[in-house]
Amino acid sequence: MSTVNLVYFSWVRERIGKGEETLELPADVVTIADLLAHLKSLGEEYEAAFEHERVIRAAINQEHVEHGEPIAGAREIAFFPPMTGG
Amino acid sequence: MSTVNLVYFSWVRERIGKGEETLELPADVVTIADLLAHLKSLGEEYEAAFEHERVIRAAINQEHVEHGEPIAGAREIAFFPPMTGG
Amino acid sequence: MTATVRVQREDFDLAAEVAALCRGRTDIGAVVTFSGLCRDEAGALAALELEHYPGMAETEISRICREAVARFGLQAATAIHRFGRIAPGENIVLVIAAAPHRQAAFDGANFIMDFLKTSAPFWKKEHRADGSAGEWVSAKDADDAARQQW
């Protein structure tokens, strides 16, 4: 088990119903994709947030990463939709 | 014979030694190129100004024209080097 | 330090930012600024709410600016992005690029904007003038295409 801080933005945050949380992760959650699958098993709010998994962007320790990225050593993992700033 | 106002800028003006003048033109001066040839016959200051004829730009009534342009109806004809504004 | 980056709620002052970037220098030949404004053509928008990822927003914009400075030989770059509630006609973002010659300044500012649009963690939500619930603004394919061109 490892502990990780999760942060959510935009409609990912709205659908999950919170902006951040700290979770204990099972040892078989190795990559961002694993983590998304794990989160979707936690309830329908997560299922709704990550329904279209391919559009979801992720960041580890505030750096953009692909879904295949290992999460080992992550202090903070963020999930959010495509960005619309500027 | 027709009368035309000529204006010169930048090193064309400096080489000719004046910024403007009014000239009577012979009837066989039909185009800008004819006018350049005529001016070069007027003295060495004009020869120096128009030595590299191809780089000289011309405007008739404050609009850019090519050397083949007829000058009939021109009130004001300008000669100057390539522009270096901006 | 050639890049000035700020993420802030308050408005910015275009002239003050340009002046700060040029002050005491005579080697800058070209300054290009880009101001992005909250736009409402149809009168349907009350405001945009700009959400951002604090920390990562600054880090990401700084990275983009440093890349632009290196790639286009910029003498200085500034990027300021606002968050919070922004009404139509108000500023959202400012980018400034300074260079010896004009094309580098144009390219630098354009590059920073293209990458900022697709990489900086900001999200816009609409507040509608009729009081109804607004939508999150969707990312545009055109923005991804613009980034790919560099």
Added chain:
Amino acid sequence: MTATVRVQREDFDLAAEVAALCRGRTDIGAVVTFSGLCRDEAGALAALELEHYPGMAETEISRICREAVARFGLQAATAIHRFGRIAPGENIVLVIAAAPHRQAAFDGANFIMDFLKTSAPFWKKEHRADGSAGEWVSAKDADDAARQQW
């Protein structure tokens, strides 16, 4: 009137020009400004003397701005070109383009500058810091190439 064009001896105020162009509007999404400055990297330049063709300068810049407005769908354009003696670090030219979206604003300002460089009747002469006679600045092939690309 979507184009503001001025040829003047005095300096211009970037912020005031942008404010004038945006005032009372909420349909503008992007404003790009280009400031061209008198540059002196080596410390050899005392000033530039900007000569222009009065009348034709304004006419030509107006024509270029109108073409940019039509071609890129600009909502407004401003071009101000100074003449007379201009010291290093001082402004020479200001171009502003406003549009609903950013690429049109970038392209509009860039287009106006490229054509202004090669078509607007201005000529620069150097005054050297050591008091010796300066040269007329030569036109650059790169400027012609930049114009050809449009």
